[in-house]
Amino acid sequence: MQQIILFLIKNKTGLVFIILLTIALGLTFQAHTYHNSKVVSSANFISGNILGTSESVDQYFDLKTQNEILLEENEMLRTKLLNMSSSEDTLESTLDYISDTLYKVQKARVISNYYDKIDNYLLIEGGTNDSIQQDLGVISSKGIIGIVIDASKEFSRVISILNTNTSINAKLKKTNHFGTLTWDGKDPNLMNLVDVPRSAPVKLGDTIATGGRSLIFPENVPIGVINDYELNENLGYYTISVKLFNDMTNLKHVYVIEDTRKEQAYELLNQEEP
Numbered sequence: 001m002q003q004i005i006l007f008l009i010k011n012k013t014g015l016v017f018i019i020l021l022t023i024a025l026g027l028t029f030q031a032h033t034y035h036n037s038k039v040v041s042s043a044n045f046i047s048g049n050i051l052g053t054s055e056s057v058d059q060y061f062d063l064k065t066q067n068e069i070l071l072e073e074n075e076m077l078r079t080k081l082l083n084m085s086s087s088e089d090t091l092e093s094t095l096d097y098i099s100d101t102l103y104k105v106q107k108a109r110v111i112s113n114y115y116d117k118i119d120n121y122l123l124i125e126g127g128t129n130d131s132i133q134q135d136l137g138v139i140s141s142k143g144i145i146g147i148v149i150d151a152s153k154e155f156s157r158v159i160s161i162l163n164t165n166t167s168i169n170a171k172l173k174k175t176n177h178f179g180t181l182t183w184d185g186k187d188p189n190l191m192n193l194v195d196v197p198r199s200a201p202v203k204l205g206d207t208i209a210t211g212g213r214s215l216i217f218p219e220n221v222p223i224g225v226i227n228d229y230e231l232n233e234n235l236g237y238y239t240i241s242v243k244l245f246n247d248m249t250n251l252k253h254v255y256v257i258e259d260t261r262k263e264q265a266y267e268l269l270n271q272e273e274p
Contacts (some may be wrong), residue, residue: 127156133151137217
């Protein structure tokens with residue numbers, strides 16, 4: 001049954017054309033009688049229903065695809081968060097530890113997403129009513145997206161990683177050599193990891209992840225893989241081209257992450273020296 005439906009979806013335009021062509025040829029060789037008008041009316045009804053059914057089937061499979069994406073995102077997000085803590089023994093206790101002690105996670109829908117400018121931003125559905133506020137990290141199931149810079153009651157503005165003003169602490173996941181992730185305003189699929197020391201064993205295909213040296217993104221959130229690199233002999237640092245895991249041109253669902261220890265850390269950082 002599913003194969004028949006898929007066949008109809010794939011060939012719906014041709015099928016409708018054949019039906020209408022057959023009716024038109026029949027009318028050409030017949031007198032315009034009452035019966036012909038009935039045929040035309042029936043043909044319009046049938047073709048309309050075929051197009052309507054095809055559209056409904058399209059929507060059904062698109063909805064199914066979106067549900068599968070959401071399930072994948074939830075599963076991968078939990079896996080990533082579980083990897084951040086090894087102090088708990090069971091799945092349930094680890095999830096409780098993460099959700100209650102370390103991070104709060106809020107799902108959000110992307111309303112608009114710019115990626116073809118020099119400095120890009122997103123608008124997401126979810127704001128202060130959902131405990132979303134400034135300086136929270138935004139990720140998807142495949143990697144980082146950006147940082148919340150402003151929030152109303154129901155919406156939030158996010159500075160994309162595809163923005164020349166964005167700097168993200170990142171590292172080579174295998175070796176923990178750190179650098180700064182930036183964007184040059186060119187390819188939405190590529191970013192640059194700069195200031196990586198020459199002592200780092202840089203290899204094509206190695207994974208780049210968040211460094212965790214901030215209160216915005218947890219450590220080891222995936223970013224992408226090494227696509228190319230160049231060593232500046234004078235400065236002694238690598239500039240690494242990173243191919244992003246995320247397709248930044250096609251974002252629909254994201255997660256906003258809050259480190260519950262953030263306020264505590266900020267209070268200590270802002271204390272004046274005695």
